[in-house]
Amino acid sequence: MTQKDYARPIRLGMVGGGKGAFIGEVHRFAARLDGHHQLVAGALASTPEKSQASGAALGLAPDRIYDDFEQMAAQEADRPDGIEAVAIVTPNHMHFAPAKLFLEKGIHVICDKPLTSNLEDAKLLNDTAQKSNALFVLTHNYTAYPMIRQARDMVANGELGRIRLVQSEYLQDWLTEEADNKQASWRTDPKRSGAGGSIGDIGTHAFNLSCFVSGLEVEHLAADLQSFVPGRQVDDNAHIMLRFSDGARGTLWCSQVAPGNENGLRLRIYGEKGGLEWAQEDPNYLWYAPFSEPPRKITRNGPGAGEAAGRVSRIPPGHPEGYLEGFANIYSEAAAAIRAAQSGTKLDPAVHFPTVQDGLKGVQFIDACIRSSQNNSSWVDLA
Amino acid sequence: MTQKDYARPIRLGMVGGGKGAFIGEVHRFAARLDGHHQLVAGALASTPEKSQASGAALGLAPDRIYDDFEQMAAQEADRPDGIEAVAIVTPNHMHFAPAKLFLEKGIHVICDKPLTSNLEDAKLLNDTAQKSNALFVLTHNYTAYPMIRQARDMVANGELGRIRLVQSEYLQDWLTEEADNKQASWRTDPKRSGAGGSIGDIGTHAFNLSCFVSGLEVEHLAADLQSFVPGRQVDDNAHIMLRFSDGARGTLWCSQVAPGNENGLRLRIYGEKGGLEWAQEDPNYLWYAPFSEPPRKITRNGPGAGEAAGRVSRIPPGHPEGYLEGFANIYSEAAAAIRAAQSGTKLDPAVHFPTVQDGLKGVQFIDACIRSSQNNSSWVDLA
Amino acid sequence: MTQKDYARPIRLGMVGGGKGAFIGEVHRFAARLDGHHQLVAGALASTPEKSQASGAALGLAPDRIYDDFEQMAAQEADRPDGIEAVAIVTPNHMHFAPAKLFLEKGIHVICDKPLTSNLEDAKLLNDTAQKSNALFVLTHNYTAYPMIRQARDMVANGELGRIRLVQSEYLQDWLTEEADNKQASWRTDPKRSGAGGSIGDIGTHAFNLSCFVSGLEVEHLAADLQSFVPGRQVDDNAHIMLRFSDGARGTLWCSQVAPGNENGLRLRIYGEKGGLEWAQEDPNYLWYAPFSEPPRKITRNGPGAGEAAGRVSRIPPGHPEGYLEGFANIYSEAAAAIRAAQSGTKLDPAVHFPTVQDGLKGVQFIDACIRSSQNNSSWVDLA
């Protein structure tokens, strides 16, 4: 169980996440579930009025509902009871500025993915984070599902032997037709989402997960991006061939135009000695097939699941944990790291969270996909 | 979405749920997730020392960590900022006394199931609750899974036609062998769990769910109870035939000795026009088979799912919600009811939570199973 | 692989199975698949004209298409190249007379289930078969699925420990409404199907399979039969509690009014050391859960599957075999037994086929279900 010490929750602010937002609310659920964070301040929306209304609905004190993130950073940094961490849950193009500012103020940052909307910003933010004493946590939330931790652990322990294949896919259907809701609007607008469409929104998750579980780096890729819906300015489907370090190969397929798929993030890894399969929509199970033995269904907290999964699980097997629990694990890992940093104690090496470097790699992945696709799917380096 | 108004969380106390407890921690996750409750007081364990240690770990103020529930009831009832509701998460035989006392103090009660460890207590508690101004909420948490709400709604709307069959099962394997952990210990001790073993611990859930979704009452049952593990004093497996109101029939099978099953709660309902199937271990989906049409997979918040499911869902389809989210729905429904009661406003008729009467029926179910089984599985009335 | 010696197929006749019949055609597929039988004669329908037309379509020689089974028995018994075996595929009430006659003529009988339409006939036929030199093979085809053989073998080898629970169900939906096709007509007519409806048509399969795999006998049962469709004269749903030899318990649920179920025959067996699950609609897999280990998926001919399954499999794992292959296994087992009988050699002890005694037990099961249900679900003996 991740939760250890509830004695004093971490004081949290939020940038973005006003009424009608999706991911902001997810971050709040995640922050609340384990009790390690308490939301106390926010610059929640694009106008002072909307921000006030959203903050009031969340029970924030009126004087800690801010017009914009600059105001929040300035005032909270001066308060003795100011926020210790900030969650940044704005559209992609608005991650960079607040992240940079809060890092510079020494306030820990928990930021949604992808890191930024372009590679230049990503590099700058990485530089800023390296120089800052504050932590930077990127919410590649799928890395915190217990059975993903289990899978990573099994790979690291050599249970699959040398890895040959890393196959991921992330399939959705919500952009099958032209959509005009708030979510679709900014995610298909290159000004706000960046040059990547599906590759940024969901492809980066699959990319990050492939590397996280396999322990390998993508060295080269060849991509074929498509925009199937007429008038769409970003990709809504992508086929990507991958060459990993250490000779492994793989593919990544992401799509937002595959009817019948809701959030079909699936990972399959095969090594010389065995295979693993996991699906986000059924996340409490990990299929493990040692070569020439019957496949086994490993359940979260059940027989065969180890400590790497157990420490981020809350309840017995057969009682499903889901997306919010996985997301909450990131927040609880962040809390553990923040507390260690504050107290100057050594962080438990079992604690994992995606970093700014992971975020930079994600933006490099987006950039590489676009470069390759524009060059007739030729192999390109990731760096 | 259930969460509406976070402006002031309800002040919550807890009886039971100290270190090492399972269900107490579940209640705390559930109370935190949506932000409608804040745990501020507790009589958490069987000794003052354990209670203090548990309360401190939870960040409770020292003066609100009590030696026992009587002390908590007395002192909290006198505080201007005293608890508004109490969660009772003790073993079965210790539900009755605190529940009765808090109801008498006018403090709302959220109590784990089964209601009590014997029928006499259940009837008394029902009487007490009827006379109290305080609400009584029983955490038959499975009723709050979104797709269970969806199923109930579809049955009520006549989409299955007249119901013929209601089949439920709840299968576990953790008591396959003699176990000596804390959970197993009290759950197989008739002094603490009551006369029912598997029928009380998990059978009541299946029973409650069968009635909740079908909208029918069980009128008669015939039961064959078994204790397979040598020396076990309560049933660890039960086969029960059911006769419902309105001519429907069904069976209920609960087991704690079925290897390979973790929490296999499954409900299948068939009517003149169609069938529904749902499984707790895969709770985001409801299978709907209109007779002579292809079966359809209805997903939480997806196409085909209606408002009854949507109002207790938090996130988009394909991102699984699980056990804690379902349990949290009970707490959020309770919060809505408590706030309506406090403000004297009319409660939204969409709000559902299991009541003390549901609890009484559950204890009657346990009692009837034992009577029937002792009488060679003859049909018995439930009342 | 079952097929060993194709040098000379067994000469086969058929009673019933004319145009429009379902099960007769299944028997023919089954007889052809492995090449051990050749259909050469038939009394296929209720009139000489229909029989001739059906036989011609099957390529039978005109002089071996008979008006009725008596004529076929008389003439074929006299031919030097007469049939060596006969398949009886008529409605239930017409199994007895031809089966008895062919047995008396020394011609091997392969008969569809249930054995007869009443208990008296079943006993007489059993007596006849015991006295005959000819073999009697009952096509409880599900016993010949490879993974059922695997399951039986694992139980017999003690891999589950002492058996505690044997749970079976066979669910269909095709009689949800009043039906007027040929199949529904005779199967719901007690004059032709016998007193049992769903219990005879499908319940006997579940009953037979429960005993076959567990190696146990049903000693007592308590049944609650229903006829949900108005005007139906036989049961279309049944709930049955079972007490097996050696202290095992179980239930059997069969239904023909469960929308969304096609041929949902499912068997679950639990012992002190582990559990097994199998489903007819997905027959190439057997789930094996050793207690306190991860469940394993054993595939036909795959790792973990043994010789008991392998000898009745034809192709590699991952290439599904189905219903006809299972049915064909009965025919190939019958061919092996017939050839051993003809040559006076010892039959391979691995060969299994359901016998007339199994058929008698099935009719006793039907009889016991009706007796119990008429006596308010009291426990009755099977004999």
Add this chain to the structure above:
Amino acid sequence: MTQKDYARPIRLGMVGGGKGAFIGEVHRFAARLDGHHQLVAGALASTPEKSQASGAALGLAPDRIYDDFEQMAAQEADRPDGIEAVAIVTPNHMHFAPAKLFLEKGIHVICDKPLTSNLEDAKLLNDTAQKSNALFVLTHNYTAYPMIRQARDMVANGELGRIRLVQSEYLQDWLTEEADNKQASWRTDPKRSGAGGSIGDIGTHAFNLSCFVSGLEVEHLAADLQSFVPGRQVDDNAHIMLRFSDGARGTLWCSQVAPGNENGLRLRIYGEKGGLEWAQEDPNYLWYAPFSEPPRKITRNGPGAGEAAGRVSRIPPGHPEGYLEGFANIYSEAAAAIRAAQSGTKLDPAVHFPTVQDGLKGVQFIDACIRSSQNNSSWVDLA
């Protein structure tokens, strides 16, 4: 139902398929199941002795067991009761010579895939077939699964709208380690299998199926082939990006080194209006997701399945048909075509079977994959 007229089976010969062969036995099961063919002659093995032994075990007349295919072609062509069709089931490099010879003799050819072991042979054989009066049937057996016919029909009827994505995979694990059995030996030997390993053995199936169901042609592909097992001379895994006619895109992944996969052939097709998913290991079901409606499970012969599936089905839904039934459908389609050719009648337009042109395309696919992979995965034309 495919079986119509059993009056006289087609006389069939076989080249290859002696003892120990896999696919030859599959062809014999397929030829027997529906009764449209009778095996009467064979050149079954590489030596006269082995051929005689294999033929005798199959019950062939001694004078129709031949030393080699040339002898068989010569003698059978001269017999008044000579074979009407020949099944060629040798390793890939031995398809060309017998196929060419029998076509030239006017004997219908049923040939295993891939068509030949090199492109030159494929083109020559195509030319020969075009000039011959005899039919050429390639056993891309997966095209004959009922739900594949259903899928093709739905695509052709526009139920998915314009097709955007065609994704296929065929995953096995049997070559994860160096294997030394007969099957592995020739399939990994470029002299016998041709230059393609996994792409020829299983990739061609996925390729053929993608085109068959979508009704589209692959115009360009970019491939990354791997040989993971040290010393292996052919690919054992391949990642292929596809550009289809009419703007559709797709990927094809085939692998023989993916532990836990037996015959994981899976097809997913998405169009503007909906999606379809099908898996060979669970072939009786087709998942159909109309955009913005709940996904539907269409079952073979069940509600929602049409005549295209029904005419190649034998038994009711819920009774699984499998690999041999699908393979037998090719033989029955071939029989229908042969009989139409023999009688000069018009062939039912519903009859489908893969042709020599399909075979040529498959060999072009292999060739293109190798060319692309050797050229650093550049896009290449298929022709």
